[in-house]
Amino acid sequence: MKLYEDIVHSRLCRHLKQPGRLVFSEFPFLSRVVDTILYECDTDELVAIEIKLKNFSALLDQIHFCGHFADKTYIVIPKSKYDRTDRYRKLPKDIGVITFEPVGKKILFEYAKNPIKSRMKNERLRATAKNLLRQHFKGKICGKL
Amino acid sequence: MANFRVLPSEFVQFGTVQEQDILLRASDFYDGLIVKANLVTSFPGATYSFLQKIEKDFFIDPITYIFGTKAEHLNSEDATPKDVYMELAGKYLGKFQDNLKSGQATDPYSLTKEEMAETTRNVIAFQKHAWDSVGGDGDIFQKLLDSISKPMAPLFYVAPYFIVRENNVQESLRVNRSLLEEGLKLETNVAAIIPLEKGILDDSTALAQVAAEYSKTDCSLFIFWIDSFDEIDVTPTRLINLISFIQTLKRKGRVMNLFGGFLSAMLTKKGLDAFAHGLAYSEKRGFEPVQGMMPTPMYYFLPFHQRYPVDKFIGQFSNIKVKEFREKICNCLICEKLLSGDPEPASAMADFLEIQKWISFKIRSKSGALMTRRKAIYTKRSHQLARYHYIFNKHKELALVKSDSFAQLLAKMQEDRAYFSPLGFDVSPIDKWTQILGVLGK
Secondary structure (H helix, E strand, C coil), X not given: CCCCHHHHHHHHHHXXXXXXXXXXXXXXXXXXXXXXXXXXXXXXXXXXXXXXXXXXXXXXXXHHHHCCCCCEEEEEEEHHHHHHCCCCCCCCCCEEEEEEEEECCEEEEEEEECCCCCCCCCHHHHHHHHHHHHHHCCCCCCCCC | CCCCCCCCCEEEEECCHHHHHHHHHCHHHCCEEEEEHHHHHHCHHHHXXXXXXXXXXXXXXXXXXXXXXXXXXXXXXXXXXXHHHHHHHHHHCHHHHHHHXXXXXXXXXXXXXXXXXXXXXXXXXXXXXXXXXXXXXHHXXXXXXXXXXXXXXXXXXXXXXXXXCCCCHHHHHHHHHHHHHHHHHHCCCXXXXXXXXXXXXXXXXXXXXXXXXXXXXXXXXXXXXXXXXXXXXXXXXXXXXXXXXXXXXXXXXXXXXXXXXXXXXXXXXHCCCEEEECCCCCCCCCCCCCXXXXXXXXXXXXXXXXXXXXXXXXXXXXXXXXXXXXXXXXXXXXXXXXXXXXCXXXXXXXXXXXXXXXXXXXXXXXXXXXXXXXXXXXXXXXXXXXXXXHHHHHHHHHHHHHHCCHXXXXXXXXXXXXXXXXXXXXXXHHHHHHXXXXXXXX
16 A cells, blocks of 8 residues: 555544544644644643654654643654664654655554653643634533643 | 036935835935836826925936837736836837737837837926826916925936847947937936846956947936846946946946945945945846835845845844944834834844744645645735835935945955854855945046
């Protein structure tokens, strides 16, 4: 199966959906668009996720940006890429890694590296992001959103 | 020959009527205004009352070149020519309007001597009488009073002009020179706009030919415009050729750049008398008109003399204290106000990108699937903040260039580089300006 970023993205969103969690893909924040934002209702956590099949240096720039407003950040990269080098294992502790690989017609996602809470977070930017989520999910009551 | 000794040095392109408030309030921060003929035609009342209020020197850009470019650029969404261009074409020359109706550009080289004379008469008359019909009969008294107290005459008139094509410099010059000479027969204070395709900058012979041809006329104000010219990316050869071009024209009169930024400010030390920019997005402009949605508000980052979405530096701003931000980046009225409400520069500056709403649209992705994409629409306040910040900083930049020598500017750049580089900023713009300063300083 030939993989495209939008297919991985939509499968990941489906994979992440569960009760008590809001999933928002293509989240515009400041001048950028973040691939996926999760809001964990129980823990009041914002999680930012960026996906790339190639051009990984741009991916790291994007995820650093997300660290300024999200509680946790993840990058999503091909498993083969993660296994080939230890570059991604050595990423800063506050960047997590989810890998994916195609198996038949399915895509398997795996948490390869769990992050600690973002150390760069700015509370006012976080509040702005939450406010934007609140506008989008108006009517849905979830945790402290 | 007209005397342009009182030419202001920094012009602002009056882009849209929505910018009136900012231009009025910040009127101490620039010298003159350029009003495009299409804006005058679309909003005669608004432009008239604005220019009455602001009392700044101005001139009208007749934008005749657009009738020689692809006609589809002048169409509205329903693929018919926009009313404003039809009206303007009708005022200038029947042939322009006929061609526009049939979806064709006018070939400037095909204009007869009589057509050129008629176009010139009409274009100059348009600039002279642009607001004659404003107000209607009922307001005639008020209009008379206004005209006695504050005459609404442009600082000078602009002759009709077409693009100087790099593949046909000779013919382009023949047409433009004829139009200019026709204009100078009618009025003494007629300026020439010289729109150059970028490739001509590489050809010192062609550029010298352009300067020589214009110098043969009685014109004494030359306003050049280089197509989509990104000043920071100028090569040493192009810069040397440009300086030589300015200095050749300078022997004959005053020289101005229609769209310029920091390089143009520095070129004022090399003979350039004036330059213009828009309020936020017009330090360079292509010949083809741009249409589109409201763009992202950009933050003018003075140490790099470039504009960026402010979040480009959000990580780096987190490492900077307010005091350092004021000293090293910006202490304009806008930034001071934002910093007074939030002691952290990273989040205080986020007000430049405050989202009003999102719009969704569908695109077909590489995989063939129909995807929903979102785009942010920013608040009016964000756009205003960016424009005020821009105009304050441009004023400061020009003052800095005027007061410092090239060596001092270079020393300041090196100092900034040493400060910003360890903080994680990409300092390549400083390196590019340093290279440019090296050429200018010779």
